[in-house]
Every structure is written in structure tokens, then in C-alpha cells.
Amino acid sequence: MDRSVITAEDRKEKLADKLSTQYSLNNISLDEYERLIKYSQNLETDKELAILEKIIDGYDRPAVNNYSNESQPNFKSSYFSGDISPQNHFTLLSSRSTSGPLTMGNYVSILSNHKIIINEEDLINNETTLNFLVVLGEVVIYVPENVNVISRVIPLLSEVSINNKVKNRGGRKDLVITGNVLLGEIKVKINKS
Numbered sequence: 001m002d003r004s005v006i007t008a009e010d011r012k013e014k015l016a017d018k019l020s021t022q023y024s025l026n027n028i029s030l031d032e033y034e035r036l037i038k039y040s041q042n043l044e045t046d047k048e049l050a051i052l053e054k055i056i057d058g059y060d061r062p063a064v065n066n067y068s069n070e071s072q073p074n075f076k077s078s079y080f081s082g083d084i085s086p087q088n089h090f091t092l093l094s095s096r097s098t099s100g101p102l103t104m105g106n107y108v109s110i111l112s113n114h115k116i117i118i119n120e121e122d123l124i125n126n127e128t129t130l131n132f133l134v135v136l137g138e139v140v141i142y143v144p145e146n147v148n149v150i151s152r153v154i155p156l157l158s159e160v161s162i163n164n165k166v167k168n169r170g171g172r173k174d175l176v177i178t179g180n181v182l183l184g185e186i187k188v189k190i191n192k193s
Helices: 002-024 030-041 046-057
Strands: 087-092 095-099 104-110 113-117 127-135 138-143 147-156 159-162 173-182 185-190
Touching (some): 002 046, 087 113, 127 138, 147 159, 147 185, 159 173
Parallel strands (some): 095 113, 104 127, 113 138, 138 185, 159 185
């Protein structure tokens, strides 16, 4: 009997970890996260745990794009072949630099520095959305001058700064940044290389 209780407690811990991941990727709201965590603590049977696991697994979805299924564009380019899915980057207590082709992406940076280098050919779509969760960290995004940068980031005791040369000035491609910054900063700078 003790073994099944330990197993149920282990399953509850794993569910809490999955919920935390879904919240950090902005797949669920804070209210949903808190409600489901509270619900998970009151579960007693394996059937209840299985139902909650299915609910949490239902939140695994790629970042939303603005295309219907019928008008889905072909995202292949000359240097990249295969299916393109959202890129997920998690940085904790460290420093990271990323570059390469993008269609969409989720970035979590906690007590870290993340440098993202973007060239115009890296933006495969006309509009690319990058979603951020920055806590006590810094993200610096380098973009070329001919890319429009649109910020929908919500800062809390934080800073989001975008170089005036890339703020919606009639470029050919759009980079939309969304998400939340808590006690951190996101900077968008000109990529001079």
C-alpha cells in the first residue's frame, strides 16, 4: 500500500513539473496553473491522475500562427529542408547564443543571458513571432535594419528597448516579440554584420 501512495505522490510531482513547464511557455494562464496545481493536490485515485495527465498533455501545442490550415505557406528554404516546428530554448543560470532559421520560437531565460542573432534570410516567414519569459535575465536580439520589430512584451519592473532604426519602419519582414519580462530586460539592437 505504501508503494502505491509513493507512486501517486511521484505522479503528482511529475504533473506539477509539467504544469510549470506549460506555464513557463505561456500555454496556460496563471489562473489555470494555480487551479490545476490545487486540483492535483486533492487527487486520490489513479483514474483522477490519468484524467489530469490528459488535460495537461492537451496543452502541448505549437505556438499559434495566423494561417488557416488551407493557406499554410511552404516554409522550406534553400538551406533548410524538412518540417519546421517552433524552437524551444531554456536557459537557466548560464549564457547562450543562438542563430539560424526561424519561423517561431519560445525562449525562457531565468537568471541568464541569451543572445539571439538574426539575419534577414533567417526569417523564413514574412512575420515571425518569438515568445519570451525572462526572469532576472537579459535577452539581446540582433536584427538587420530592414526588419520591422513589433513588441507586445509585458514588462514588470523591467525594460524592453528597441533600436529606433528597426521600429516598424517599412521593412520587408516583421519580427513580433511577445511574452513577459520580470526584473529583467529585452534589448533589440542592429545586427551590423
